[in-house]
Amino acid sequence: MRLLEKLRSANRGGDVHLVGGPRTIGTVHALGALDTLELVVLPMLFGGGTQLTPMLGADTGLTFRRERALPGGSVEIVYSCEGSRGDLPGRPAGQR
Template identity: 45%
Template sequence: MRIRTHIAVSVDGFIASREGLPTILTAPDFESGVSHGHPEFIAGCGAVVMGRNTFAPAVGSSHWPWPNLRVFVLTGGPLPEGTPADVVSASDPAELHRLMREADFAGDVHLVGGQQTIQAFRDIDALDELGVVVMPVLLGDGLRLTMDKSGTTPLQLTGSRTFPDGSVEHRYTVVRDRD
């Protein structure tokens, strides 16, 4: 099991605008779950992990975004009413990581969400692959991919590809042993 991201970022490093609009939505041809390499990425995943802010809007919506995937939520509070019974949550990233390792699913874990959840898994050295789709836009302000003073994480480029709209996907593995 590897924990992997597949997140859109502007050329100037923002994952969302100042108003909270995800950067991927700047693409005129964006189709949720269909475009920008998502089908190929998610095909290798058996689970998703996210923070409460990413999870909560899906509860009670007409479309469950993670069919056939195990769902894990990093949160210190209770899950919203209507949360499916098989959703697993924990307030501690290390505990949630342990629960993911013990769960019954095949494949990797898609880390969905923003900088806080990404940072939480970086802090416990559990992020394995950082996949970013660099969108051809400068947002100028907004939510950065990384938190201020988040520290250095060495990465090794493992693949890149371009999409018709000019966006570029880069996949990096986290370099854990530099010796």
């Protein structure tokens, strides 16, 4: 929580963009601070499917926003996250 507050303060209240994996996504979601989830899907021709993170369930409220093809066959997929709406210290209630 303190790291998120420091990032927001350093960015003067603007958006905070984090790059990470399942643990980062789950932690930010648990803090109620996950407004948008942007995934880049890389095609792999081996292995099986894996759940992105157990902390994101059906109640997360993902709403598809857009997709974009990237060079090399990758795809960017963007969702809004309506199920992550906690109020955090330093922010007025209901504001991200």
